């Protein structure tokens with residue numbers, strides 16, 4: 001059930017110990033309520049309840065729960081129940097998807113709602129974070145390419161330190177935490193320190209950003225496999241040969257700066273010069289843009305368009321399928337012709 005009550009400047013009585021109700025108290029304060037916490041349901045007399053908008057019982061119904069229900073009934077105050085905070089700290093590693101709020105999972109939103117601390121990245125959906133995690137301290141550990149704001153060891157340390165202090169820590173990452181996200185390293189650091197860590201997968205940009213541009217990563221009769229590669233560092237010639245030899249879709253993350261090496265390598269490995277290639281920048285943002293070309297034209301096209309990270313590259317016939325579906329085939333044909341002449 002979702003109750004939509006304006007609690008600004010309204011008194012809310014929270015019944016529970018300081019430890020178990022700290023998250024609930026923080027959440028109601030964040031909603032603007034004036035919170036009056038009571039350790040014991042028996043203390044919630046008519047005088048305490050009078051004029052309150054809401055009473056909140058935290059944790060298991062104790063012996064006083066029945067009494068509280070009756071007192072609330074008499075005072076005409078709504079009574080709701082909330083789960084107690086976990087005693088020990090935990091870490092929840094969340095994949096936030098490619099940036100669109102709608103692509104955050106329900107489990108991720110539920111974990112954020114219960115968070116005391118959120119450590120988030122640059123590509124995570126951050127716009128609505130204050131609303132999604134109303135009780136949490138928000139810490140930006142995001143990395144800009146080439147500018148590591150908080151080094152990985154420092155992030156691992158922060159996760160463990162906050163959890164050992166008894167907090168529910170959410171680590172929010174872009175896309176899926178196990179796809180080029182170093183999520184497994186953070187999981188290992190938590191487990192090594194004896195901190196329970198749960199992983200909530202996310203919608204990876206590897207599939208969703210091409211989809212945002214209308215490009216399916218597989219299409220019956222066109223491509224029955226896709227490979228996701230990191231372009232963080234140039235690939236070896238053996239890797240170029242393997243990729244070209246597979247004959248399916250190639251999706252490259254972090255590949256804008258190494259695009260020239262990739263294109264040259266795939267060409268050397270025998271990939272057709274007219275293989276369609278798309279660069280999809282800033283998927284799901286207002287400035288999302290697709291630059292399409294072929295293996296022989298894309299470096300010039302991406303350079304002319306000043307393509308920048310973050311972008312997902314898609315190499316394969318599925319690019320043509322996507323552009324066809326959107327009536328963009330003419331665009332690709334024009335590009336190919338102009339660069340061939």
Ligand code: SAH
Nearest residue numbers: 175176179181204205253254282283310311
């Ligand atoms: N774990 C993430 C990937 C992290 S690597 C995931 O599963 O999506 C970071 C790279 O992801 C970026 O360099 C870019 O290639 C890609 N990326 C993530 N979000 C993107 C977006 N909204 N638009 C375009 N590319 C994106």
